[in-house]
Amino acid sequence: MEYLRILLQNELAKRCQRNPRYSLRAFAKSLDTSHTVLSLVLSGKRSISKKLREKIREELGLTHPEETPVQQITIDAFAIISDWYHYAILSLLEIPESTINPVWISKKLGITALEAKLAVERLKRLELIEYKNDRWHQTGVPIRFDNTISNSTIKNFHKQLLSKAVESLENDPKNLRDFSSMTMAIDPDHLPFAFEEIKKFRRELTQKLEKLGRPKEVYNLTIQLYPISKNGDEK
Template identity: 30%
Template sequence: MNLTEPTVNTILMKHYEDILDKNPKFSLRAYAKKLDVSPSMLSEVINGRKRISLTMANKISQSLNFSKKEDEYFRLIAEKETCKSIERKSEIEEKILTLTKSKNLSIDLNVDSFSLIKESYHFAILELLTLKNLKFDINELSRKLDITPIQFKLGLERLKRLGLIAFKDGRPYKIKNVSLNVSSEERNRALQHYHDSMLDKTKDLLKEQQPSERYVGSETLVIDEDHIEEAKEIFEECFDKLIALSAKAKNPKNVYYAGIQFVSVSKGDKK
């Protein structure tokens, strides 16, 4: 599977993930029913083991309420995957290129960047790939991160598109000397979602893990407003030291999350 361009299975996985965001209990069987295909057929398609016909592409497009342009795009992708004629495949690629340039088509690689920021498991996948002697089994790795196999596959798709991972012999690996730093001086909904999700996950893990497995500490104090930037520099220095410590790891077995929150718990005087 070429992860640098959309495929039928990645499009279907993306729509399934959108449904899971709203209803985490929505099963793959329920998704198959929504698409009016058998669960076994959907599983084969999503796993890239089976291609769909144009007739099935039309049926799925109607089930997902695609717009006219999205419908055409999806059918072209489906036809390209089964097309044997080199000339026809070239024609299809030209049409796909024209469609992706259309402002009315809801396909934008910027969405990948947004999703990478918004969904925290992408960072966990990225670091997980650095573990030595990692057995690449999507079902096992997704369980390790407490996400679905669909989310894991989509995570790989986005990381590949953003140039953060590459594939060799069918196995993904993190590209060396590539780091990801996300920050914003203004309020950002994607970043807020990311931090909210990490705080929620941390609360759950604090209940599950033993004190020997993690560290928790907090301080309540007063700081002059003129010293806030200096405080931020201290936090950045802490992260730099943790990153350096991580770089020295010789046989890591787990991925850790380190977060620092520094917020005012009192209402300041209005100026």
């Protein structure tokens, strides 16, 4: 029933994201169980009873009674690309003083301790982090996504990062951020060249910055190139 436990964790994280005031107690009530039982189930300290299993399937709209490890991985991978903070946690581990303590992560990234806890467990299951030499590290295992990851999910991921950029623009001092833009008239036939140059710049800058000094904070480099005039032939 590991599959159902993962589904519960993901569902709770989504509900908390939609409503920061949503609680474990409210989630337990929707499943017709106590928050104590649900807490034990989520932490893997208690098995899921048949009654609760059926209630979970009813509440989450599940139709397939048999689950496989492949499905577990797909759900976890889906969650990784659904929420920006998974990549941020991986980058946090590059900071020498880092820890996977949920409270510490929540303060560093501005997310809830619950979101941090569930994200760390997800990264462990996907073997993206490991404990070595007295601290947690990235394993370097590539994150692969199958064709179940929809275009809308990827769009939402980028929207989250753009939202974080707006937060930084409004709250961070100028010496800690850089926002710039350039408007130009171009031939769209040459966009593949532009995309390749952007990719090259992004990777080269990242590699150079990661080698300079000692990591202290997590930054995001987001680049957009998009049309602001519309094709007159389009309806």
